[in-house]
Each structure stands twice: as structure tokens, then as C-alpha cells.
Amino acid sequence: MSVEDVHEVVSRIYEDVSSQSLERGDVLINTLHAIQDHYGNFIPIEAAEALKEVTGTPLSRIYEVLTFYTMFATHKRGKHVIRVCKSLPCHVTGGQAVIDSLKYRLEIDFGETTEDGLFTLEETSCLGLCGVSPVMMINDEAYGNLTPERVSEIIDEIVSRERSESL
Amino acid sequence: MPVVENTVLICAGGACISAGEKSVKSVFEETLKKYSLDGVVRVVETGCMGACDLGPILVIYPEGVFYQKITAESAARIVEEHILKGRVVEELLYKGDSGEMKEKPQEELPFFTEQVKIATRNLGVIDPLSIDEYIARDGYFALHKVLFEIGPDDVVEILKKSELKGRGGAGFPTWMKWDLTKKAKGETKYIICNADEGDPGAFMDRAVLEGDPHTIVEAMTIAARVVGAQKGFVYVRAEYPLAIERLTHAMKTAREYGFLGESILGTDFSFDLEIRIGAGAFVCGEETALINSIEGRRGIPRVKPPFPASKGLWEKPTLLNNVETYANIPPIIINGGEWFSQYGVEGSRGTKVFALAGNVKNTGLVEVPMGITLRKLIYEIGGGVPGGKKLKAIQTGGPSGGCIPLELIDTPITYDNMKKLGTIIGSGGMIVMDEDSCMVDVAKYFLEFTVEESCGQCTPCRDGTRRMLEILEKITEGEGSMNDLQLLKDLGENIMATSLCGLGQTAPQPVISTMRYFWDEYEAHVKQGKCPAKKCKTLMRVVIDKEKCVGCTACARVCPVDAISGSVRKPHEIDPEICTRCGSCLAVCRFGAISKVSP
Numbered sequence: 001m002s003v004e005d006v007h008e009v010v011s012r013i014y015e016d017v018s019s020q021s022l023e024r025g026d027v028l029i030n031t032l033h034a035i036q037d038h039y040g041n042f043i044p045i046e047a048a049e050a051l052k053e054v055t056g057t058p059l060s061r062i063y064e065v066l067t068f069y070t071m072f073a074t075h076k077r078g079k080h081v082i083r084v085c086k087s088l089p090c091h092v093t094g095g096q097a098v099i100d101s102l103k104y105r106l107e108i109d110f111g112e113t114t115e116d117g118l119f120t121l122e123e124t125s126c127l128g129l130c131g132v133s134p135v136m137m138i139n140d141e142a143y144g145n146l147t148p149e150r151v152s153e154i155i156d157e158i159v160s161r162e163r164s165e166s167l
Numbered sequence: 168m169p170v171v172e173n174t175v176l177i178c179a180g181g182a183c184i185s186a187g188e189k190s191v192k193s194v195f196e197e198t199l200k201k202y203s204l205d206g207v208v209r210v211v212e213t214g215c216m217g218a219c220d221l222g223p224i225l226v227i228y229p230e231g232v233f234y235q236k237i238t239a240e241s242a243a244r245i246v247e248e249h250i251l252k253g254r255v256v257e258e259l260l261y262k263g264d265s266g267e268m269k270e271k272p273q274e275e276l277p278f279f280t281e282q283v284k285i286a287t288r289n290l291g292v293i294d295p296l297s298i299d300e301y302i303a304r305d306g307y308f309a310l311h312k313v314l315f316e317i318g319p320d321d322v323v324e325i326l327k328k329s330e331l332k333g334r335g336g337a338g339f340p341t342w343m344k345w346d347l348t349k350k351a352k353g354e355t356k357y358i359i360c361n362a363d364e365g366d367p368g369a370f371m372d373r374a375v376l377e378g379d380p381h382t383i384v385e386a387m388t389i390a391a392r393v394v395g396a397q398k399g400f401v402y403v404r405a406e407y408p409l410a411i412e413r414l415t416h417a418m419k420t421a422r423e424y425g426f427l428g429e430s431i432l433g434t435d436f437s438f439d440l441e442i443r444i445g446a447g448a449f450v451c452g453e454e455t456a457l458i459n460s461i462e463g464r465r466g467i468p469r470v471k472p473p474f475p476a477s478k479g480l481w482e483k484p485t486l487l488n489n490v491e492t493y494a495n496i497p498p499i500i501i502n503g504g505e506w507f508s509q510y511g512v513e514g515s516r517g518t519k520v521f522a523l524a525g526n527v528k529n530t531g532l533v534e535v536p537m538g539i540t541l542r543k544l545i546y547e548i549g550g551g552v553p554g555g556k557k558l559k560a561i562q563t564g565g566p567s568g569g570c571i572p573l574e575l576i577d578t579p580i581t582y583d584n585m586k587k588l589g590t591i592i593g594s595g596g597m598i599v600m601d602e603d604s605c606m607v608d609v610a611k612y613f614l615e616f617t618v619e620e621s622c623g624q625c626t627p628c629r630d631g632t633r634r635m636l637e638i639l640e641k642i643t644e645g646e647g648s649m650n651d652l653q654l655l656k657d658l659g660e661n662i663m664a665t666s667l668c669g670l671g672q673t674a675p676q677p678v679i680s681t682m683r684y685f686w687d688e689y690e691a692h693v694k695q696g697k698c699p700a701k702k703c704k705t706l707m708r709v710v711i712d713k714e715k716c717v718g719c720t721a722c723a724r725v726c727p728v729d730a731i732s733g734s735v736r737k738p739h740e741i742d743p744e745i746c747t748r749c750g751s752c753l754a755v756c757r758f759g760a761i762s763k764v765s766p
Contacts, residue, residue: 022398022441023481028463029446033405068465068622069446071405083406087367088562088612089524089598097749101727125449125616127406128370130524130596131182131219131531140408144185148727148751 010050013038028057032066041077041120070122078113078120080158082106083137086123089130094147098134099123101148105155118162119155172207173250174228178291180215181373181409182531183222187238188212191223194239198246208250214378216291218278219531221261232270234259277547278529283510283518286334286494287371287534290378295413298420301381307426309497310385310392314434319349319393326496328504330516335361335452335489336567336593337669338582344486347476348394351484358390358399358438359480359487361457365404365449366565367616368596371520371532372490376403376410379494380417384427384440386493389500391438394486399438402457404445411442418442449620453668454487455479456622467622468668489594491520512538515581520595525562527599528553541576545599556601559700560684564593566613566620567673569680570606589680591673603750605702606685607692611639613677621671628671631662635678642689643703645696652689656682701763704748708764713738715760722752722761 013034017027035047043066052059066072084099103109106119113120129135132144136151143154177183177192192212199205216224221235225245232255234245241259248254261272273279284290293300301307313322326342333339348356360383364372376383387399403411418440421427429437448466450456455469458480479485495517499507508516515537521544523530528550535544541561545551552558560570569590571578578584585592600609614636623629638655641647659675666672682689691697698706711722711731716738723731723739730746733739741752753761 020441022400022439026461026463026481029460030444033444033446065463065465069448071447087616088609089368089596091612092525092598092600092604094749094751094754096747097727097751100747100749104728124406124447125365125620126367126369128364128373129182129185129219130368130370130522130598132186132222133524133530135185137406142181142185144182148725151727 006044006046007050007053009038010035010047011054014051014054028055028062028065029069032062032072036072040079041081042073042075045074070124076113076117078118079162080118080138081120081122083122083124083127085125085127085129085133085135087126087130089126090134093133095134097148098136098146098151101151102136102155105152118159170207171209174209174211176211176213176216176226176228176291178214178216178222178224179212179377180219180222180291181370181377181407182215182219183224184409186222188223190239191225191237191242195225195242195246198243199250202246202251204246204250211294212296213292214290214295215374215532217282217287217374217532218529220529226273230270231273233261233272235261278531278533278550281543281548282534283536284534285498285507285510285518286375286491286520287379287532288498289382290374290532293379295378295380296416298381298417298424301379305501306381306497307385307424309500310389310426311432312500313389313392314432314436319395322389322393322500323349325500325504329495329499329507330504330511331492331495331499331507332515332582333488334491334495334519334594336366336564336591338592341488341492344476344488345390345393347474348396348484348486351394351477353484355481355483356394356396357480357483357485358387358394358396359454359457359461359475359485360387360399360401360493361452361454361487361489362401362403362407362410363445363452363457364407364490364594365452366567366594366596368522368524368562368565368598369594370522370524371595373407373410374532375490375494376407377413380410380414381421382494382497383414383490384417384421386496387440388427388431388438389496390486390488390493392436394484396486397438399440400443400461400480401440402443402445402451402461404451405447406445411444414442448622449616450622450668450670453670456668457487458485465622467624468670470667491594510536512579512581514583519580519592522596523549523599524596525598526552526556526558526601526604527597538579538581540579541571544580544597545576549599552599552601554601556603559600559602559604560606560609562598562600562609562677563596564591564676565596566616567591567670567676568593569676570600570609570684572684589683590676603700603702605643605698605700606681606688607639607643607698608700608702610678610681611636611643614639614674617670617674621674625665625667625671627662627665628667628674631658631666632671632674634658635662635675639678642692643698644705645692645703647693649693652682652693697765701765706765707748708743708766709741709746709748709750709752710762710764711739711741712760712762715758717758717760719757721755721757725751725755727751 017031134146135144223237225234260268331341451466456466460466475485520534617632701707718736
């Protein structure tokens with residue numbers, strides 16, 4: 001990506017986010033969300049630098065914030081970010097088996113991305129779907145009542161959808 | 168316009184969606200079209216109906232027939248049988264304990280009949296995207312009353328009489344917060360709604376935001392009028408995209424109808440709202456950390472005092488309540504403070520929404536008068552523990568709370584009683600655990616959570632909880648000593664006394680509480696190197712009894728890590744090196760051949 005492009009994109013995103021805000025300042029977190037959505041699951045260093053240029057916010061402050069919150073990433077993540085719930089309600093209803101099967105099936109640990117760049121596995125605190133535990137989210141979609149078998153089906157579905165799209 | 172003959176409510180709460188509601192709805196609508204019934208049958212997606220374990224749920228009116236656990240296939244059958252031919256599809260009805268069918272469990276089951284719905288009055292009843300349906304259920308009437316009939320002082324008085332306390336965890340009297348912010352000096356003031364619901368096991372705020380977003384818009388606007396604020400923020404966690412979507416829609420339509428924005432209902436009062444999205448930090452549920460996060464900073468708590476009522480967002484007086492608290496406001500204003508305080512008991516008035524999760528038959532949300540006993544909540548309403556297992560403990564209050572053992576379940580749930588038992592009501596999450604749960608493991612689990620979520624600002628919480636976790640890890644691996652138990656206790660008390668914010672001050676609570684009620688279990692880990700519940704990984708193994716195993720391969724097929732080997736009709740074997748002790752195989756063996764053993 002060229003520097004001019006990034007600058008233009010980030011500046012447009014920032015304007016967009018601030019214009020929707022009641023208070024024009026202090027929209028750093030909402031802006032970072034929008035930048036991350038734009039670049040697909042992470043915030044490239046170039047975009048953070050452009051944000052510094054656009055807003056005058058020191059880069060240290062931008063990084064201080066973006067590394068504090070678990071949903072922001074500074075490195076490229078997979079196309080599908082799997083967030084599996086590690087809270088107690090999921091734990092007592094078979095969550096460990098779900099986590100084991102995800103790690104085994106994808107051959108990655110928490111915080112890692114599959115070689116084909118399709119999946120990143122992350123743990124999350126409670127997703128508020130405890131009535132259908134164990135649960136996970138894949139990007140914005142939630143899946144409940146999970147079992148190792150159901151996990152396999154869901155991953156298979158995504159993989160085959162991706163394959164047919166790339167053909 | 169054709170006459171609508173049936174109205175079909177489909178639960179589109181977060182849990183039902185994750186159980187497949189979207190495909191149920193699309194197949195249902197396609198099938199209606201196929202038979203040209205789409206003009207006479209109205210399909211409405213509602214908010215959470217509460218009974219998560221029965222989802223996806225579909226209710227057909229005018230009869231009120233309740234169908235549960237619907238799949239795409241059964242959705243088509245309901246159209247073909249019930250709608251087209253007028254025949255109830257019996258297999259899809261709710262079945263009672265003895266197998267009897269119930270067409271209208273909503274009118275029979277204690278799960279539904281014991282509830283008094285105030286904060287959740289509109290959930291599962293209206294379309295959350297329709298402002299008209301909200302208005303039809305007395306929506307925005309309270310705002311009208313506050314603008315034209317009663318003054319700000321009257322509102323505070325009503326809240327005082329209602330004895331409503333904050334439903335987010337701390338239980339601070341709501342009227343007092345409103346009064347303090349109202350009396351605070353300053354031209355600029357803010358209203359905040361804490362929708363950063365994070366306690367594991369609590370999901371009522373999610374349900375209210377997704378199922379009745381207008382109640383939050385209305386309550387915050389009323390709050391603004393009372394304390395004299397011009398702007399408000401709803402801080403929603405990023406994990407709740409659907410809540411953000413529906414709230415955004417509600418704000419937009421409220422502006423169009425003149426309930427929000429400039430000159431509300433033609434008066435000189437103006438107020439507007441904005442959503443701020445979290446980014447995955449539990450600590451932001453703490454009010455001052457949340458304020459920092461709205462200001463675009465790291466979500467680290469501030470030293471209190473000053474309290475937000477005098478110096479909050481951008482140093483201005485700020486009123487901050489949680490979602491469930493706000494959801495109670497409009498009906499209290501319409502019906503009066505005494506109406507609300509008729510429910511509940513001394514010191515704990517009104518109703519409370521509880522989230523039932525874990526090893527309980529009827530999972531989901533229930534709103535009941537406070538003072539109800541845990542027994543009634545877990546057994547009568549929740550249906551008890553599934554699989555014929557024994558109740559061991561109930562965890563309340565998330566990582567700031569504790570466990571209540573079976574012996575104490577006749578305790579009425581009140582703020583004071585929970586405190587006496589060494590826990591809190593918190594936001595109302597009730598994690599039910601059966602005999603298979605190890606209480607040392609549970610304590611360790613919460614400490615892992617705290618270590619992960621500690622903001623890192625103060626030493627007791629940042630380093631202290633990490634040391635506690637290390638000790639717990641040692642114990643669960645059978646390497647602990649009695650000295651470690653004492654150290655754990657001392658460290659816990661120290662962290663509680665010296666942490667900066669409420670989260671740090673309560674972080675050791677799950678450990679202290681399990682030590683109080685389950686000391687024997689701690690001792691068994693330490694003295695005998697045994698986990699009585701056979702849960703702690705290093706202290707147990709899963710084995711197959713060669714005599715009993717018939718080689719049906721069921722276990723090998725469910726093993727998530729392929730640790731089970733053996734040919735068909737020959738006894739199978741588990742490789743302990745690969746086995747993660749997850750217990751999946753145990754659940755599927757029909758021959759009782761698999762068991763957990765202590766080494």
C-alpha cells in the first residue's frame with residue numbers, strides 16, 4: 001500500500017467517524033474500529049502513522065490504546081477470526097472439548113493463524129450467550145450448543161464455501 | 168389489504184440466532200410464499216423470550232401455540248400442517264418431565280408463570296425494530312409525563328420510593344445517583360449507559376438492548392431531563408454487534424418521532440445520544456474505566472473520589488447507570504414508586520433479572536421478585552440439574568462473587584444475604600454447577616480470567632492475582648502444600664484491602680469463597696494429591712474398561728483429538744498422552760465402559 005493511499009483512506013475514515021459523533025474529539029477507539037474493519041481484521045502500522053498525521057495524536061498514544069484492547073490487532077489475522085468463549089458457563093458445559101477440537105482441527109493454538117490465512121483462533125471472555133453454551137463467534141456470527149462434531153461441520157462449511165469462491 | 172389471520176412470533180434473541188433462527192425464519196417465509204400465505208400470516212422477529220434451551224422458539228397466534236427447538240425442516244412442516252391445515256404439530260411441542268405435550272407452556276410452566284416482568288416487559292412480545300409497537304406498550308408515556316406533568320424533583324422522589332438499586336453489580340440506590348448528579352454544579356452534564364456487560368454468566372443487558380432498545384433511549388432521555396444533561400453515551404461492548412445494530416435503529420426512529428434530538432416533543436428540551444463501542448476489555452465495566460474508554464483512552468479505573476456524579480466524563484458531572492437499571496425506569500415513572508416496591512423484601516425491593524446458565528435444565532433469563540430463594544430459582548423455575556446429577560454449588564456475581572453450596576440454597580436472594588454468604592448478586596448471573604465440577608478448578612478458572620483482564624495499573628491486582636493463580640496451578644497439579652493454602656488466603660486478603668478499583672478489591676473473592684465452603688476439596692488436592700471431582704487434568708485419567716467395551720466406535724468418533732484407537736467390535740483404548748480429559752467420550756458411551764480414575 002502506498003503512503004498517499006493510506007493517508008487518504010484514514011483521513012476519510014476519521015472524518016466519517018467524527019462527523020457522526022456528538023463530541024468531535026476523543027473518537028480514537030471508534031476510528032480504530034473503522035480502520036480495522038477497512039483493512040480486514042487488523043490495523044497496519046502505516047494506517048496508525050497516517051492517523052497520527054491526520055489527528056496530531058502521538059503514535060505512542062495510538063499504540064497505547066490499540067494494544068490495550070484485545071479486539072484490536074497490530075498484525076494481520078485470518079479472514080475468519082474465531083473467538084471461543086473461555087468463561088465458566090461454557091467451561092462447565094463441555095467448553096474444553098470444543099476448544100480442544102478447534103485447536104486440533106485447525107492445528108493452531110490461541111493467537112495463531114492457519115497457514116492458508118483462513119482462520120485465527122482467539123479466546124474471549126463471556127459472549128452473553130450462556131443459555132446455549134458452549135459458544136463461539138466467527139467474525140460477527142455466533143454459534144451456540146457446540147460439540148466437537150458441530151465444530152467440525154462449521155469449519156467444513158466455511159472451508160468449502162471459501163474453496164468454491166476461489167474457483 | 169388482506170386480513171392477517173395469524174401472527175407468528177419468532178424469537179430473535181442472541182441465543183436463538185446462534186441456534187439457527189435465521190434459517191428457520193427464511194424457510195418459514197419461503198414456505199408461506201409457496202402456498203401464497205404470505206399475505207395473511209404476519210411474521211415478527213421479537214427479542215429474547217427467555218427460554219434459551221428451547222430455542223429457536225416460534226409462537227403462533229391467535230392460539231398461542233408454542234413450538235420449540237425448530238429446525239429449517241420443521242419450520243416448513245409447521246406451515247404445511249399448522250397454518251395450512253390447522254393441525255398442531257405435536258412432535259414440536261414442549262414436552263413435560265413425564266413426556267406429556269404442552270401446547271402453551273407459557274401458561275403452565277413455573278419458568279414462565281413465576282415471573283414478574285418489569286425490566287423485561289417487552290422482551291419476546293414486540294418487534295424491537297418497531298417504535299410503534301413500543302409505543303403501543305406504553306412506550307414514551309413516561310417521557311411525556313416527565314416533560315409535561317411532573318418535575319425533576321418528583322422523579323427523584325418516585326425513584327426514592329421505589330427503592331430501586333443499581334442492577335449492574337454494586338447495588339447503589341439509583342435515586343441518590345440521580346439526585347447527586349442533578350445537584351452537581353455545571354452547565355454541561357452527561358448521561359451514560361453502561362452496556363459493557365462482562366460478568367461471565369450474565370446476559371440480561373444483551374437481551375434488553377437487543378429486544379427492547381427503545382426503553383434505554385426513553386430512560387436516558389428522562390434521566391437527562393431530570394439531571395439537566397444535553398448529551399448521552401451508550402457504551403456497548405463490541406461483542407454485541409446485534410445490540411449495536413438494533414439500538415442504532417431505535418435512536419434513529421426516536422429522532423424521527425421527536426423523542427430524541429432537538430426540541431423533544433415540541434418543548435425547549437434537547438438531548439441526543441451516541442453509541443460508543445468497547446473493544447474487548449472487561450475492566451471497562453468499571454464506571455471510571457468506562458469513562459476513560461469513552462474519552463478514547465486505555466480503560467483504566469480512576470481513583471475515587473471524585474465520583475462521576477461530580478467529575479465524570481470530560482471532568483463534567485455524569486450520571487451512569489447500567490442497562491437493566493434504566494429498563495426499570497419508564498414503568499416505575501408511569502406506575503409509581505410504591506408499585507415497584509410492593510415486590511421484593513426489605514432492603515431488596517422490586518424485581519431482578521437472573522440469568523440461569525451452566526448445569527441447569529432451563530437455561531435462560533427470568534425476572535422474579537427479589538427475596539426468592541435460590542432453591543425456588545434453581546429447582547422450580549430452572550428445572551434443577553439435568554442428567555440426574557446432584558447440585559454442588561451456584562456461582563453468583565461473576566469474578567467478583569463467590570460460590571454458594573447446596574446446603575445454603577434455602578437462602579432468600581437479597582443484597583444483604585448474599586453479602587453474608589461471601590458473595591454478591593452482581594449483575595444477576597447464576598452459574599449452576601453439578602457434582603462434576605471441582606471447586607479448586609473453578610477458583611483457578613476465575614483467577615485466569617482476572618489475570619487476563621487486569622488493567623495492570625495497580626500492583627496488588629496485576630501481580631498479586633498472578634501469584635495467586637500460580638499457587639492454584641500448583642495445587643491443581645497435586646504439588647501444593649498446606650503453606651500454600653495459607654499463603655493464598657493471606658495474599659487474597661491483601662489484594663482485597665489494597666487494590667485500586669472494585670474489580671481488584673473483589674478479584675480474590677472466588678478463591679476465598681470456595682475455601683470457605685469447600686476446604687475439604689483444597690485439602691484433598693494438597694494432602695492426598697487427589698481431585699475428588701476428578702476434574703483436574705493432571706490428577707485424573709480417562710480409561711476404557713476392556714470387559715465392558717463392545718467396540719462400537721462411538722467414543723473414537725467424538726474424541727476431538729483422536730486419542731482413542733481400536734478396531735470395530737474390538738475393545739478400544741485411550742492414549743493418555745494425547746487425551747485432554749475433556750470427557751466427550753464418557754457422554755456418548757452407552758455401555759458404561761468409560762470412567763474417570765484417580766492415578
